[in-house]
Amino acid sequence: MLSLFELQALVEQLVAEAAIQSEPQALYEPANYILSLGGKRVRPLLCLIAAELVGGRATDAFSVAKCVEYFHNFSLVHDDIMDNAALRRGKQTIHERYGLNTAILSGDVMLVCAYEQLTENIDKYLPYLFQVFNRTARQVCEGQQYDMLFETAKEVSIKEYLQMIELKTAVLLGASLQMGAIVGGANKRNRQMLYEYGRHIGIAFQLQDDILDTFGDEKTFGKKIGGDILQNKKTFLLIKALELADPTTQTKLHFWINEPKPVEQEKIAAVTQIYQQLGVLQLAQAEMQHHYNLATQYLDDIAVAEQQKTNLRLITQQLMHRVQ
Amino acid sequence: MLSLFELQALVEQLVAEAAIQSEPQALYEPANYILSLGGKRVRPLLCLIAAELVGGRATDAFSVAKCVEYFHNFSLVHDDIMDNAALRRGKQTIHERYGLNTAILSGDVMLVCAYEQLTENIDKYLPYLFQVFNRTARQVCEGQQYDMLFETAKEVSIKEYLQMIELKTAVLLGASLQMGAIVGGANKRNRQMLYEYGRHIGIAFQLQDDILDTFGDEKTFGKKIGGDILQNKKTFLLIKALELADPTTQTKLHFWINEPKPVEQEKIAAVTQIYQQLGVLQLAQAEMQHHYNLATQYLDDIAVAEQQKTNLRLITQQLMHRVQ
Numbered sequence: 233m234l235s236l237f238e239l240q241a242l243v244e245q246l247v248a249e250a251a252i253q254s255e256p257q258a259l260y261e262p263a264n265y266i267l268s269l270g271g272k273r274v275r276p277l278l279c280l281i282a283a284e285l286v287g288g289r290a291t292d293a294f295s296v297a298k299c300v301e302y303f304h305n306f307s308l309v310h311d312d313i314m315d316n317a318a319l320r321r322g323k324q325t326i327h328e329r330y331g332l333n334t335a336i337l338s339g340d341v342m343l344v345c346a347y348e349q350l351t352e353n354i355d356k357y358l359p360y361l362f363q364v365f366n367r368t369a370r371q372v373c374e375g376q377q378y379d380m381l382f383e384t385a386k387e388v389s390i391k392e393y394l395q396m397i398e399l400k401t402a403v404l405l406g407a408s409l410q411m412g413a414i415v416g417g418a419n420k421r422n423r424q425m426l427y428e429y430g431r432h433i434g435i436a437f438q439l440q441d442d443i444l445d446t447f448g449d450e451k452t453f454g455k456k457i458g459g460d461i462l463q464n465k466k467t468f469l470l471i472k473a474l475e476l477a478d479p480t481t482q483t484k485l486h487f488w489i490n491e492p493k494p495v496e497q498e499k500i501a502a503v504t505q506i507y508q509q510l511g512v513l514q515l516a517q518a519e520m521q522h523h524y525n526l527a528t529q530y531l532d533d534i535a536v537a538e539q540q541k542t543n544l545r546l547i548t549q550q551l552m553h554r555v556q
Numbered sequence: 557m558l559s560l561f562e563l564q565a566l567v568e569q570l571v572a573e574a575a576i577q578s579e580p581q582a583l584y585e586p587a588n589y590i591l592s593l594g595g596k597r598v599r600p601l602l603c604l605i606a607a608e609l610v611g612g613r614a615t616d617a618f619s620v621a622k623c624v625e626y627f628h629n630f631s632l633v634h635d636d637i638m639d640n641a642a643l644r645r646g647k648q649t650i651h652e653r654y655g656l657n658t659a660i661l662s663g664d665v666m667l668v669c670a671y672e673q674l675t676e677n678i679d680k681y682l683p684y685l686f687q688v689f690n691r692t693a694r695q696v697c698e699g700q701q702y703d704m705l706f707e708t709a710k711e712v713s714i715k716e717y718l719q720m721i722e723l724k725t726a727v728l729l730g731a732s733l734q735m736g737a738i739v740g741g742a743n744k745r746n747r748q749m750l751y752e753y754g755r756h757i758g759i760a761f762q763l764q765d766d767i768l769d770t771f772g773d774e775k776t777f778g779k780k781i782g783g784d785i786l787q788n789k790k791t792f793l794l795i796k797a798l799e800l801a802d803p804t805t806q807t808k809l810h811f812w813i814n815e816p817k818p819v820e821q822e823k824i825a826a827v828t829q830i831y832q833q834l835g836v837l838q839l840a841q842a843e844m845q846h847h848y849n850l851a852t853q854y855l856d857d858i859a860v861a862e863q864q865k866t867n868l869r870l871i872t873q874q875l876m877h878r879v880q
Contacts, residue, residue: 254698255698256698256701256702256705258701258704258705259697259698259701310660310661310664313656313657313660314656314657314660314661332637332638333637333638333704334701334704336634336637336638336660337634337638337697337700337701337704339664340634340663340664340667340697341694341697341698343664343667343668344667344690344693344694344697345694347671347686347690347693348690348694350686351683351686351687351690355683358682358683358686359675359678359679359682362671362674362675362678362682362686363675363678366668366671366672366675369668369671370665370668370669370672373583373661373664373665373668374578374579374580374583374665376661377580377582377583377658377661378580380582380657380658380661381580381582
């Protein structure tokens with residue numbers, strides 16, 4: 233079994249290989265640009281880890297790892313258009329740099345490239361990979377639509393919110409593990425366990441992100457604290473606060489939500505204080521812990537030697553360390 | 557074998573079945589809206605015709621017919637955004653009716669739905685269908701990118717133009733026939749012949765469209781004559797005219813191309829006259845005829861009884877009748 237460090241090096245190699253050498257350049261250069269922007273490459277890494285966990289070789293999972301990385305980048309490019317985002321990882325987004333039309337089309341072609349990767353496993357595993365990937369791709373689109381709908385929705389329930397983050401974020405982590413497991417030769421039960429593990433850990437990650445955006449440390453979080461509050465983003469924290477607040481606190485919250493030009497630090501401080509009064513941080517942590525525990529149970533139950541689970545436990549800790 | 561009329565009725569049925577009954581409505585309603593707008597449904601019809609031509613049943617090709625229809629509609633939705641088109645078949649385009657973000661995302665999900673249809677043939681034909689469809693989907697994106705590039709390109713050659721229309725339009729007609737042939741149980745040679753037939757007939761159709769846009773009859777063409785001339789669209793006619801014109805005629809052509817606010821009928825008349833002087837109509841007709849003849853040769857060479865080719869010959873005549 234390779235070390236996590238060695239697997240990460242392999243991921244860098246396969247992502248470099250994923251650069252598309254075709255014509256017209258005007259279509260593929262933007263795709264290669266976004267693919268080269270870096271990031272943690274969690275999804276392809278999960279593919280490789282899962283393949284090894286079930287007893288296969290990391291290199292067997294190269295094509296599915298490329299598949300999920302293309303897909304993730306397709307969704308980033310189109311999401312950035314929808315969110316009107318100018319920057320991604322400190323660099324210009326594709327639509328800012330190359331224009332809207334090219335951004336749409338480069339995204340489209342990356343989705344096709346994601347599917348193309350599955351032909352590498354055409355003899356043995358294609359039907360299984362294809363069904364997992366189709367379902368996941370569709371769910372991610374649905375999740376993005378819910379996310380957009382929630383921006384203007386009057387009321388969003390915690391249940392709806394959890395479903396949205398599951399679709400938009402968590403199922404792709406589950407699918408990355410499941411697809412890695414498939415090409416690694418896992419049996420059906422272990423494939424499913426790894427999917428469930430990824431799904432729950434994905435929900436936990438997203439809840440952690442919500443928490444850190446308000447209660448994190450700017451240095452380790454890497455983004456400005458309070459961004460979600462300033463945007464009135466319907467996170468677990470805000471939804472729960474609106475649910476629990478008494479009429480007076482409701483009024484206060486709505487004052488800040490509707491204030492057209494608040495002093496930023498005042499708004500962040502006031503809303504954070506309300507969150508603290510209502511104990512929504514603890515509730516979010518409890519929900520996160522619940523999904524983390526479920527994930528851990530699934531991982532415990534996978535029928536392979538404990539030693540083979542090392543890398544997955546390790547990467548999970550690295551990604552969750554900020555709140556553990 | 558069913559009659560063309562019966563096949564067309566089946567296509568209407570399968571397109572009605574293709575309406576997506578899932579949540580969120582905000583995502584799927586726009587998809588169902590564009591799917592319901594009508595049109596000639598040439599691509600799914602070609603799937604059914606090909607399946608029967610090679611000895612299979614039309615119903616075997618339902619899923620691949622839905623696949624190509626979803627794909628075609630995905631590309632329409634995204635192309636309409638890129639072309640800034642307000643109307644499609646006399647109705648509002650998706651981005652006009654539902655907004656840009658929903659149009660991008662509904663297009664994306666239709667591309668996924670297209671792929672999902674291939675799982676219906678998962679046991680027997682998936683690898684073949686998947687490879688044809690992946691290649692075609694990628695080529696269509698490339699064709700659209702070339703089309704956009706040509707809008708602002710200084711010079712486009714006839715060769716480049718023919719490659720663009722092949723990618724943007726013709727390969728999907730070829731793939732529709734090839735995929736229908738695959739699920740109809742065709743051997744490799746006949747699959748390939750049908751693909752080549754569709755590819756060449758697709759190029760012929762597009763050249764016919766170019767010709768009719770300038771030299772057609774408004775009543776039967778269904779669009780205003782001269783639209784391409786007014787938009788300075790780099791069609792076969794304009795590219796060839798720029799290639800053949802002597803310096804004086806070049807100057808005249810560039811005058812009309814660069815005239816910011818021409819009297820529409822004057823511009824159409826003047827450019828049409830130049831086309832007539834240079835004989836580019838005849839050259840376009842010859843090129844169209846060349847691809848039509850090639851297509852016919854491929855169809856002649858398919859190793860099935862002549863009677864089984866009836867519907868494909870018939871639909872081709874219907875679609876080409878305007879210039880035959």
